[in-house]
Amino acid sequence: MSAKLSKLNYINVGKKGTFQYDSQATLLHTSSPKEIDELFDELKRKQVKKIAMYFHGGLVPSDEGIITAERIIKYVNRDTDAYPICFVWDTGIKRTVLDNLDTIWNSAFFRRLLVRIIKIAGGELGIESITEVGSRGVSSLSDTEIYAELEKPVPFERYRTDTDAKSATIIEIPSETPEPVIDRRLRKSLKGKMEEEIEADKTLRELANEEKPDQEAELFDNKQQTEDEDSKGIVSSVKLLAAALKITVNIIKRHITQRNHGFYPTVVEEILREFYVADLGRWAWEGMKNKAAAMWNDDDFSGDSSKWHVGTYFIKKLDEYLETNELTVDLVGHSAGSIAICELIDFLKESNYAVTFRNIIFMAPACRCDLFSKTLLAYPKLYSSFRCFTMSDEKEKLDHLVRLYPRSLLYLISGILEPEQDAYILGLQRHVSGNYPYSGNFLDQVALYLKTENRIVYSITLDDVADGLRSGSVTHGGFDDDDETTLDSIMYLIKK
Known part of the structure; x- marks a missing residue:
């Protein structure tokens, strides 16, 4: 625990x-109800x-x-007359996720499968170079050339979908075609090609039948384990x-429906979702979201006080303070902090606490658009103003x-950690544009709300x-770290 930070501030x-x-x-120290009592005593003393x-x-310890x-706290104390209170919660899965991604990257099985998928999916989509004279499709590249491309800082950065390519099945299936129909057509078209590709790659099949090192084996999704008890391989040939x-169909389908995250990132997402995602970090991401909601669980504050819910107890004390004191409350959340704030609004909507807020300010919010819609959009009387700072889609991709x-990181959450592909995340510009395919129902409401009143x-x-x-x-973590411009904007809103 930092010696610089008082328990009266966090x-x-x-x-x-x-x-x-x-x-x-x-962090060894966990707050107690007594310490929150002392915090509110301090607020009363200082009026x-x-x-x-x-x-x-989230994703930080x-x-x-x-x-x-x-x-x-330094910024708030220096630039405003507000009293800063920080909620700290251990959500440190980022290091785990990054370490797991490094392990997967160094897996011979993953890289070999990656090459096969790139060839088939890229060929069907007409993925071609935009720099080579005469253009050249991914399917015409040798394995060696694809491996060389994978070593670049951004693989296949100079490749694009060419709808005029003769091999591009994307032009044969209209985007408005129902997904089950797209799925059936693609499976029928691709099955023979995939069988030939897998059959021709003896090395891939041998790697699939090898026993993986413990660190790598732990990352594989259990549903892919071979049912042959005598086999030590990670997955059967069937x-x-x-x-x-399935991976290839999903990649092509996402391009047809315009729900892809770029060719190469989408290939990686679909392989990770099919083979690795169960242990990559989704369980921890879901656990973090559950904690963001659980801190506001209803409580009668009886029995063992250690089992009381921290956020709910804080709101109880805040409500008591408001009975005898004038108080303005601003909420600021970065990344998954936005989830905690949405869950707080959800808790307050049916509670008996007379707590409302002035500003709600998000930075690079990792909350889902549907959560935002059913909380902040549904209960505007619980706050006066909202502002969101996030990166443009161009910067997000960089x-x-x-x-x-x-x-x-927001793309990773959308493409891998959430249950469905391309999950709608509030901080991703593409998802709140109001443009097809990100339109209809609550997405239109979210887009309209964000576009008004700055x-x-x-x-x-x-x-x-x-x-x-x-x-x-220009980075996800920069908003509350090295980007003084955003922090200055937030302090301007707080000190008003």
């Missing part, structure tokens, strides 16, 4: 959103009339959350073919997480934009 959320010690956390509550991003809290066909996956700011902004509307971050 609240550490424990196991399952309670005051219980979380053995998985990297505080404005507080700024900050929720750090609590000790890194403390470092971020220190930075936010399952390998079925999985490769924020490369690792070599294996040259897209941002509610969304995309970095990088021009120098002449008004105060409170500037942002300069």
